[in-house]
Amino acid sequence: MRFTDKVCLVTGGTSGIGRACCVRLGAEGGTVVVLGCDKADGAETVRLITKAGGKAIFMACDLSKPRAISGVVKKVLAKYHRIDVLVCDAAMMTFDHLVDLPLTQWDLLMLVNLRSLAQLTQLCLPHMPAGSAIVAISSVHAHQTTANVVPYATSKGALEAFVRGMSLELDRKQTRINAVAPGAVDTPMLWSNPNVKNGTEKIDKATVGTPEELAAAIAFMASSEASFVHGTTLVVDGGRLAQL
Template identity: 85%
Template structure:
C-alpha cells in the first residue's frame, strides 16, 4: 500500500487516464481528491475509487479559471492540510491549422494544459511534505506530432520543459517532479480526435494502451519506489517513440 495516509490531488480525475490514476492511488491506500468539471462524472469516479477500497472526494474545478484553482486548493488544504501527491492530467486539444485558429482558443488551451500546472505547483508546494511528488501528464505529441494540433503539442513540450526547470528548483528528497508521456491510450480524447477519425493520424488498435497501464506508471513515479527519479519524462507509449 504505497499511498497509505497520503493525500493525492488529481486533475482530470473524472475520465480516462486521470480517472484510472485516481482509482489506482485510492486502491493503494491514498485519500484521493479528484478534480473535474462534471459532478455526475465526479460521483462516478468516487464510486469507482471506493469500490476499489480507497477513500475519495470530488471537487468541481474549471482549470480555465485561475480563481477556481485557488479556491479549490484552499478547500483541499482546509480539509486535508497538505498534498502528498499532485497529478496534473487535465488537458484539452484543438484541431485547426494555426492560421485558422482563433488566438482565444490558443490562450484557453495554454491556460488549461500549462498555466494550471504552474499555478497548482505554486499553490501546493508550500504544503507538500518531505517525500512528496508531482507527476505531470505530457504526451508523445511533445516529440512526434501531426498537423492541426500545434497548440497541444506546444503545451506538452512546455510542460516537459517546466518539469526539467522545476527539478532544478526543488530538493528531490523533499518534492520530486516528473512527467509521463502517454502514447495512444483508449480514452475519449483519443477516439474523439478528428485526425484519428479521418485517418490523418494512424492508430493501430492492437498497440493502443489502457488507462490502467498509464495509471500504473503514474503510481510508480509518485511513489517512494521512484525516490531517485527527478526532472525526467517517462514515455509510456508501447514503443511508439522508439520507432522515430
C-alpha cells in the first residue's frame, strides 16, 4: 500500500473529488486528515474511510481565514509531528461578468483557491520528510475557459504557475510538487454551475469523469511511483482539451 504510515492532509475533503481522494488515500494505508467547513460532511468522509478499515480524522477549517489555516496545521503537527502528503483541492467559483462582480468576491475566491495553497505550502514544508509530495488541484479552465468564471480561471492559471515556480525551489527527492487539472467531473460543483445549467458551457456526458478517477490520478502523483514527476500538471479530462 503506497501510503502506509503516511500522514495525508486534504483540503476540500468533504465532498466530490476531495472526498474521493481522502477515501483512496485511506484505502492505501494513509492516515487522512480531512479538512473542510461542514462537520456533518466531514464526519461522513471519515465514516467512509474507517468503515473500509482506514484511519481518518476531520478538522474544520475555513480556508478564507489565514488564522484558521495556521491553527489547523498546528493541530495536525501536534498530533502527528509531520505531513507526508498535502492535497489542496478546496475551491470556489463565481458566475458573474467581471464588471458586475464585487471585488470582495474576487478577494474571497483568491483566498480560498490560491492564497490557502501558498500558506499551506509555507507552513507544511518544514515538516514534510524526504519523499513527501504536494498535489494542487487545478482545472482545465486554466487552459480553456468560458465566460463568467474569470476569477476561477485566473486562480487556476496562477495555481499552475505557482507549482512550476515552487518546483524550482524544492529538491524533488525531498518534496515534489505537481498539479492535477480535472475536466468535467460528476460533482456538485459541476451540476450547480449556472453556465452548465443554461448551456453556456457545453458538457459532453461521454467526457464527464468520476471523482474516483480523479482520486486515482491524484494518488499516483502523490505516491513514490511518481518520484520523477515534478513541477508539472497532469490533465485528467477524458480527452476534452484534445477535442478543441
